[in-house]
Each structure stands twice: as C-alpha cells, then as structure tokens.
Amino acid sequence: GIQVEQSPPDLILQEGANSTLRCNFSDSVNNLQWFHQNPWGQLINLFYIPSGTKQNGRLSATTVATERYSLLYISSSQTTDSGVYFCAVAPGTASKLTFGTGTRLQVTL
C-alpha cells in the first residue's frame, strides 16, 4: 500500500515563529488532506490539497504531486496551534485515507 512519511516528528517553537511541515508519499494520489488534531482528539480539516497551493489565514499548503510531497506552512505561530498535524492521502477514487505518523507541534510563550 501507499506509504506516507511526515517530518519532523516533533517541533518546538516560540510564539511568533514560522514553521514548515513536510509530507512525502510513495505513489500518486487524488486525495491529500492536512489535519490538526486538537487535545481532545478531534481531527480538524485544514486543507484538501491533492495538488497546487492554498492559503487560509496564517496557514498555507503546497502539494507537488509530480514529486510526491506536500508542505504545510504555519506563520506567526500561536499557542493554539499546538497539537499534532497529520497528512493523509488516498490514491485514485478510493475513500480510504492512509495517514502519516504526524508532526507534534508545541508552541511556547
């Protein structure tokens, strides 16, 4: 099956700093989503981005499908950005998402 690798596994930032999270995947995909898991466990949709670039406030994402990677940018980080960020992908028309192991982000004052 498709493999998904995320880096870095852990990240500690001071409030106001910027960061880039990376997701590499082993095969072509038609679905790629970025999620933020909050402390209560809910997965919050950030982006649906199988290709191209999107921005939403301080967050933006870019997927280069031909090179099989996606990047999530967080600018001017805030303590509320803390949590685990997951990348998940699916090939073809499949609904089954394969998740990476996540990046745990801690933003300190």
Add this chain to the structure above:
Amino acid sequence: KAGVTQTPRYLIKTRGQQVTLSCSPISGHRSVSWYQQTPGQGLQFLFEYFSETQRNKGNFPGRFSGRQFSNSRSEMNVSTLELGDSALYLCASSLGRGADTQYFGPGTRLTVL
C-alpha cells in the same frame, strides 16, 4: 450545517464484552468511514460504508463489523473485546464520490479493562 456526531464520547468495557458505536454524518453525505487510533499503530482505516453497503475494508479481524442505515447513519460493532481494542474510534463523512474531502467527528474513546 451540523458536523459529524459520534456517540457515546467515552466508553469503558471489560474484556469479552461487545460494544456498539454510532456515527451520524453531515447532512447530504452518503459515505461514512471508520478509523481506529492507537499510540502504537497510529490512525488506521477500518471500513467505509456507502449507500448501506460496505465499499472498502481495512485489515482488521472479523470481530470488527459495521453497518449503515438508509439515513446514512452508521454503527460499528466490536465483539469479544480485547485489551488491545482500547483506542480512539473516529468516523468520517464525505459525499462519497471518491476523492472527496472527509470530515471527522469528535471520536469515541473506548477503554477495555
């Protein structure tokens, strides 16, 4: 629109018992997928239901089963619970056209003693 809802939010069971979890998708969504999250295995796909039929299945034993009703609500059942079934169970809903955005519910945290 209301989001995905899951009930119950927390559950404590003992080994050998069975459990049923419920998921109500976003109105208009016809696909419901279930995932299990554990510290050791991460997030793993259990199965997907679309129009009351199982459309995809992950690599879980037959103790894990599910169904979907005509209103798209879905239930998953785990029989003969084992300690290793302790996990966060998440359901996701989507329109069901294939490569759709999936929206997750808050999850049911199951503890097996």
